[in-house]
Amino acid sequence: MTRSRNKAIRSRRLATAVAAGAVALSCVAAASPAQAGPVALPSPVGFVTLGSERPTVVNYMWAGASGFQWEPWNAVGSGTWVGYPGFVPPVHAGPDDLATGTDVVSTWDGAEVTQQHHSTGVTATVTVPAGQTYETTSGWSVLTQDDSGTPHVLRAAADGSTTDLPVTGLPAGARPTGYVPGGSVRRAAIVYTLDGTTSVGLVDLRDGTFRSYVTGVAAAPQVRFNDRWLVVDWRHIRVDAAPGTEPGRLPRSPAEPVAVVGDQLLIGNPAFVLPGTKPALTALSLTTGETGIVLANSYGGMVPTPDGGALATAGPSSFDWNVHRITPTADGGTATTKVARVPADRIPVEGLAMAGGELFLDGRQGNGHRISGFALNAVGAPLGPQTGRSPILADATCLPGDTACPQLEALGDGHVALLFTDSSGREYVVRTGLGLDTASLQSVPIGDSRGRIAGGTGRYVLYNGGTPGVQKIVDFPRGATTGRIPLSRNRTAAALWGQVLWTPGSTKGSITGRDLKTGRTTATVVTGARCTPTDIQAVGSRLYWSCGASGPAGVYDRTARRNVPVPAGSAPARLGDGFLVRENRTTHELLLTDVHTGTAKTGVLAVLPTTDQNTGGSNGRWAVDRFGGPIAYLGYGGKVWIVPSRVPTSPLAQLEAQVYSPSVITRSAPWSPVWQLSKPSSWTLTLATPSGTVRRTLTGTSTGAAVRPAWDGRTDSGAAAATGRYTWKLTARPRDGQGRNLTLTGTITLG
Numbered sequence: 001m002t003r004s005r006n007k008a009i010r011s012r013r014l015a016t017a018v019a020a021g022a023v024a025l026s027c028v029a030a031a032s033p034a035q036a037g038p039v040a041l042p043s044p045v046g047f048v049t050l051g052s053e054r055p056t057v058v059n060y061m062w063a064g065a066s067g068f069q070w071e072p073w074n075a076v077g078s079g080t081w082v083g084y085p086g087f088v089p090p091v092h093a094g095p096d097d098l099a100t101g102t103d104v105v106s107t108w109d110g111a112e113v114t115q116q117h118h119s120t121g122v123t124a125t126v127t128v129p130a131g132q133t134y135e136t137t138s139g140w141s142v143l144t145q146d147d148s149g150t151p152h153v154l155r156a157a158a159d160g161s162t163t164d165l166p167v168t169g170l171p172a173g174a175r176p177t178g179y180v181p182g183g184s185v186r187r188a189a190i191v192y193t194l195d196g197t198t199s200v201g202l203v204d205l206r207d208g209t210f211r212s213y214v215t216g217v218a219a220a221p222q223v224r225f226n227d228r229w230l231v232v233d234w235r236h237i238r239v240d241a242a243p244g245t246e247p248g249r250l251p252r253s254p255a256e257p258v259a260v261v262g263d264q265l266l267i268g269n270p271a272f273v274l275p276g277t278k279p280a281l282t283a284l285s286l287t288t289g290e291t292g293i294v295l296a297n298s299y300g301g302m303v304p305t306p307d308g309g310a311l312a313t314a315g316p317s318s319f320d321w322n323v324h325r326i327t328p329t330a331d332g333g334t335a336t337t338k339v340a341r342v343p344a345d346r347i348p349v350e351g352l353a354m355a356g357g358e359l360f361l362d363g364r365q366g367n368g369h370r371i372s373g374f375a376l377n378a379v380g381a382p383l384g385p386q387t388g389r390s391p392i393l394a395d396a397t398c399l400p401g402d403t404a405c406p407q408l409e410a411l412g413d414g415h416v417a418l419l420f421t422d423s424s425g426r427e428y429v430v431r432t433g434l435g436l437d438t439a440s441l442q443s444v445p446i447g448d449s450r451g452r453i454a455g456g457t458g459r460y461v462l463y464n465g466g467t468p469g470v471q472k473i474v475d476f477p478r479g480a481t482t483g484r485i486p487l488s489r490n491r492t493a494a495a496l497w498g499q500v501l502w503t504p505g506s507t508k509g510s511i512t513g514r515d516l517k518t519g520r521t522t523a524t525v526v527t528g529a530r531c532t533p534t535d536i537q538a539v540g541s542r543l544y545w546s547c548g549a550s551g552p553a554g555v556y557d558r559t560a561r562r563n564v565p566v567p568a569g570s571a572p573a574r575l576g577d578g579f580l581v582r583e584n585r586t587t588h589e590l591l592l593t594d595v596h597t598g599t600a601k602t603g604v605l606a607v608l609p610t611t612d613q614n615t616g617g618s619n620g621r622w623a624v625d626r627f628g629g630p631i632a633y634l635g636y637g638g639k640v641w642i643v644p645s646r647v648p649t650s651p652l653a654q655l656e657a658q659v660y661s662p663s664v665i666t667r668s669a670p671w672s673p674v675w676q677l678s679k680p681s682s683w684t685l686t687l688a689t690p691s692g693t694v695r696r697t698l699t700g701t702s703t704g705a706a707v708r709p710a711w712d713g714r715t716d717s718g719a720a721a722a723t724g725r726y727t728w729k730l731t732a733r734p735r736d737g738q739g740r741n742l743t744l745t746g747t748i749t750l751g
Contacts, residue, residue: 041592041603044641045381045630048374050363051344053388055318058301058342064103065307066119070323072345082340084325089119094140095155098205101139101185102307108134113142115156124156129164139185139306141205149175151190153208165208174199177219183226183260183308187239191221200232202239213237214247226260226308226328229286236265236286250284258312259304263287263332266294266310268302281312281326283334294334295324311339318344319385344386346638354625354632355410356704357680357735360389360433361640362406368392369406371416371432378680378736380630380642389416390432391441396420409453409461412627413676413706415476417453417461425449429461429474429483434703442476444483455496455537458656458676458706460516462496473501473516478658478674486516493545497538498655498676504532511536511543511556527556527563537575539626540650540678542595544575555580555595564595567602574624577679578647581605581624581631590622590633596647605643606633627705628679628736651739652732653678659728661749665713665721673728675707675744681732685709688727695721707732713750723751 057073066087071079093100100117107114113126113134128134132144132152142154151167170176171194178191187202190210198219201212214232221233230237234257237247255270264283273279281298284291298314301323305311308328315321323340350369351362359374359382371390375383396406396419409417415433420443422428427450430443450466461474461483471491476483487501495502500522505512509529513522527533531547538544544566546553551568555575566580573582578596583589592605608621622633628649632642656676665671685698685707695715700707707730713721725747732742 041605042644042646044606044643045379047635047639047641048359048361048382048386049346049638049640050349050361050372051318051386052347053318053365053370054345055300055313055315055321056342056345058313058323060301060303060311062105063303063305063311064105064118065305066103068305068311068323068339070301070340070342072342074345080340082323084339087119093117093120093122094158095124096158098139098141098186101141102305104137104139104185106137106142108137113137113154115140125160126154126156127162128154129162135179136181136188138181138188138205141185141188143179143188143203145176145179151176151179151203151210153203153205167203167208167210169203169210170201171212178223180223181306182224183304183306183310185306186227187225189223189225189230191223193219200230202230211243213239213241222257224257224260224265224304226262226304228263229260229265231257231260231265231286250286255279255282256302258302259310259326260286261304261308261310261326261334262328264294264328264334266302266312266326266334268312269299281314285332287332294326295336298324313342349634349638349640351406351408352621352623352632352634352640353408353410353416354623354629355412356414356627356702356706357625357629358410358414358704359623359632359640359642360408360410360416362408366392368394369396371408371418373433376629376642380625380644382642388436389414389434391436391438393418393432394420407453409456410623410625410704411456411458411461412704413458413674413708414703415458417456417474419451419453421449427451429453429463431461431476431483442481442483444474444476444485446472446474446485448472454494457496457498458674459658460496460499460656462494462501464491475516478672493533493536495536495538495543497540500538502536502538502543504536508532511545523558525556525558527554529554535573537573539575539577540653542575542578544573544580546573555600557595557598560598562598564598564600566593566595566600567591574626576624576626576631576645576647577628577649579645581622583608583622590631592631592645594645594647605631606635606641608633609636628734628738649679649734649736649738652681652734652742654742654744657744659746659748663751665711665750667712670710670712671748671750672708672710675730675732677702677705677707677732677742679705680735681705681707681742682735683707683709683730683732685711685731686729687711687721688729690725690727692727695726701735702732721750725749 058070059073061069061079067083069079069081090100103118105116111128115124126142132146135143144152153165155163157163174192174194176192180189199215203210217233224231234250234252235247255267258266258268263286268281278297279299280293281295283294295314300313302312310326321342322338325337325339347363349361353360357376372386373389415431420428420430427446428443448465452464454464455462459476463472469491473487474483475486499516500513502513509527511525533545534548535546541559543556549570553568554563554565556563571583571585580593588608589604590606593600593602630644659673662671680702682701686694687696688694698709730744
């Protein structure tokens with residue numbers, strides 16, 4: 001038959017019948033071709049794609065005893081073939097053995113139906129006689145209807161001819177209106193009308209005899225059957241019931257009858273579900289009336305199969321969505337087997353950010369947007385599946401021509417900062433990333449509009465207002481439900497790294513660091529430039545500065561006390577740990593400049609798509625993990641490639657800490673300090689008495705690059721810890737194995 005599918009067209013912009021008839025697409029560790037350049041740079045270590053949280057609806061192109069063929073509902077192509085492990089083909093298969101028809105693939109083309117037994121390769125051809133119209137197939141049998149309204153059963157003969165059995169037994173004057181194959185290749189259902197009444201019966205495909213079973217049904221009834229039972233519009237009757245037996249009535253359901261398997265009517269795809277529940281594929285016993293769940297979390301692609309079974313999709317999420325095979329058991333029940341994984345539909349990436357070994361992608365989910373995360377290993381390869389990292393977010397208000405919208409800034413502690421404008425035009429800085437409910441969101445009205453997020457680390461976010469001269473620091477302290485603005489200043493070039501704000505100094509070419517907690521100047525750097533920087537970025541001991549498109553520009557290493565000149569330009573640039581990444585908007589090259597040795601060495605990291613897939617600064621189609629991590633860029637087909645810098649990372653360091661003395665500690669209100677570090681780590685935290693006796697040892701891995709332990713006030717033995725003074729000791733081990741461990745210590749008072 002002719003198949004037509006329209007591919008889904010998705011927009012950009014953020015928080016709220018039988019498959020056996022005629023037959024007419026995560027995370028991947030992979031490499032792409034290396035790019036040419038004056039410096040040899042690494043190839044990608046993998047890529048991810050952003051998947052829809054709505055499970056893929058499956059269209060079954062064919063199903064049989066040995067397997068099936070499927071495709072996503074919005075795809076056009078040859079589909080995916082799935083075979084059942086352990087299936088043994090029959091010794092003999094052909095039109096002379098109707099039972100072997102459960103594995104026949106039929107293709108109708110005009111006056112011919114070509115048949116192939118899938119597991120043995122046996123073929124046959126049925127020719128539709130002149131004056132007959134093709135209706136459907138069931139196994140080796142082809143059903144047609146002639147000009148007088150008489151149904152026929154056609155089959156291929158051994159000599160290549162076609163046998164023609166006119167169907168007998170239909171009431172005089174009956175007019176067939178529908179032909180339905182089902183869970184049998186020995187029978188087919190015929191729907192007919194007589195004197196304005198619609199009825200349904202079954203034709204025995206061996207000899208063409210017909211018997212009526214159910215009358216007085218809807219004009220287009222729901223018909224499901226196997227070799228034991230016929231179910232029509234919630235009325236059921238055994239196939240071998242004595243003539244004149246009245247069908248029984250079943251309780252109606254808001255769901256659809258899917259198939260009859262054994263003695264069970266499978267029911268699925270409900271029109272609605274109660275709040276807090278998910279749809280399921282259920283079974284209603286046609287012998288006892290008992291009900292049960294066959295597959296939880298199941299909906300979408302469900303069909304009967306000609307061997308008396310069924311196929312259905314189910315799973316806990318779109319990222320663990322599978323086709324299940326349902327087969328009858330000897331006692332009339334059902335058994336299920338997972339037979340194929342269904343990948344999530346790919347959706348467009350509308351923003352990306354990286355920090356602390358995590359890649360964040362924004363895309364449309366449901367009625368809004370969600371930020372999703374991918375964990376990466378120490379070199380950047382994807383570690384696991386896509387996970388939701390925010391509630392459903394309302395669409396962002398984007399400036400005209402702003403293709404880097406929504407704006408995302410990964411903060412290195414598992415959080416992502418973004419902007420949101422409400423219906424009254426008020427703009428908010430929002431922090432999310434550690435939860436799916438709205439309670440995990442923190443926000444603060446910024447008092448301006450049409451602004452940009454210029455940077456951020458951990459608890460602090462740098463905001464540049466749309467109003468000239470406006471620049472603000474937004475603080476999201478540990479445990480707070482909202483943010484605050486501790487500093488408003490006249491806008492200049494600025495950068496945040498930990499709790500230090502870097503801005504131009506009082507003399508040209510100088511840059512000054514200010515501690516946001518104490519307000520004191522921490523350092524002043526003299527770059528030697530005869531200009532005031534218009535762009536400043538900070539990562540570890542290095543400061544990137546630029547005086548505009550014409551330059552100069554450089555990276556100043558505060559530890560080595562040296563400046564490394566780097567190429568300038570109008571295109572966006574992003575500082576990483578020991579390297580700088582910038583985009584050439586003319587050649588579409590993504591360039592990496594290695595500065596860790598004190599000499600700038602530049603090479604082509606990647607060539608971006610020539611047509612913008614989702615343009616913008618470094619959060620539109622490429623991003624840098626400033627916390628000792630790799631680079632990511634958006635390529636063709638929605639693939640986000642991850643490339644390690646291969647530049648040695650800096651030693652593990654503390655950027656900021658929030659340590660406090662708790663008055664009370666409980667399991668529901670534990671002591672929860674936060675140490676913001678410079679790259680991901682594994683850690684051990686001990687709490688000891690003044691005499692040095694360790695009462696509790698906690699271990700874990702960082703969230704991004706932040707250490708977030710939780711002590712419930714219990715000792716290692718489970719007893720309540722005594723009130724008083726405790727010495728804590730944090731030992732953090734760099735995940736990448738580069739550099740020494742970091743050890744921090746201090747005291748707290750309990751009670």
